Amino acid sequence: MTNKNYGRVTGGRIMEAYYDYPHLTNLVYEALDYGMESIQVFPNQVRRAKELLDGRPDAPAVCAVIAYPHGTFLPEQKAYEIEDAVQEGADQLEVVLNVVNVRSGDWAQVEREFALCRQAAGARTLKFIVEAEYLKPEMLKRVCGLAAAAGIDRLCTSIGVYPIAKDGAEAAAGAEAEDVRLMKEYSGGKMKTVAMGCIDSPERFMELLNAGADYICTEFAAQILKKL
């Protein structure tokens, strides 16, 4: 497999406070160079990214992150933001799930969130970040089932910015191979799985692909693809 082949299952992203306009330009050209499937940007950078891509036929999809990075919004608020991002030109939408509702067992509200966002996104690719690091397997299973029933296209594992306490130490929570395996199993082939969060080396990239991830999204996409 060449790095262009890997590019087709890779998303590049820049989601930090210190990234400026030249970083966005750089991401766009890296995505073109490596044939990346998509780039994820803040909604207020979608228009700029689309202008840079200038309608090229080999352009990656431009994905707007919604309710990012914490998903504690009402479904109506997320739908409003999705409609706004679509107006800006977003090809894909990546929504952070309201994980508080999941942890509270408020499944009716989880279903409403999937339904309203699906409606707002129309035919565009709709992904949800489920923050698997906060979910017990039974919660993750139910989320996958409801998302598949609502016609969600892809589920993403993590955000990768929040530190989490595990085994007495604190570290950034990111994609885990076990979460990818569970999400693949629970999705029953109805949705694609995206590994995301703290993927910073070719080894991690391959580990998650081998665990069954359909796509890998990472801030380090170009550096990783260059080494593969």
Place this chain on the structure above:
Amino acid sequence: MYDREAAARLISSPFTSNLDNALIERELADGFRAGIRAQICAPGQLELIRRVKERFPDSKTRIGMVVSYPYGGMTTRVKCELVRQAREAGMDEVDIAPNVTAAASQDYAAVEEEMCRIIEAARGEIRLVPMLWMVKFSFETVDGLCRVYKRLGIDSVKTSAGIHFGEMLVEHIEWLHRNYPEFCIEVAGRTRQREKAEAMFRAGASFIHTGSWRKLSGIGTDPAFDGATKECSAGKFTNYLQEAGK
């Protein structure tokens, strides 16, 4: 500083994904009961925070909401809509993040234009507390943002966000207070020890935004998530006098 004085200078925002609604309601109630400075909710919690506040009519704790927190990546249209919702829900304040990509690019005209529209949406009915991202931005960029906020008549700033690995230092506050003494400074970004909090106050901080408000007040322990079991413990008050007498 007495414990109660410390509590009155702390701000909490229980909306992280490791919590559930029962824990959040309990956190909010405890915050109102303890009289902390403010509780800041997420956009999806407006109804909840108002409902819990009604149970504590004598509490002086203010209520607010975050808008596009912490990256400011939403479009101006969405930010203004959320400010409108917060205003109509009777929030006292909004913690708002500027367009960070514009700020990092030192495109202060874009930051200012957006902030003008947000001020219009607030209609003078809700206090705006914009962020500076001190743990990520250079002092030059922070200075550029402070100039914009000052020009627009904003009188309070939030230094950073606490969710990242960036840690606010006392030196940040000394710099900010020395150069912009007119600002009410709300510190956010990993202030988790009482000693450091008191040093922040001496350096010019007015309030500290923290997930560790019981610990910083010296009155107990705060919720903690265990990544191995995926369980979150509830915050607890501790009666130290009673414990000492045991």
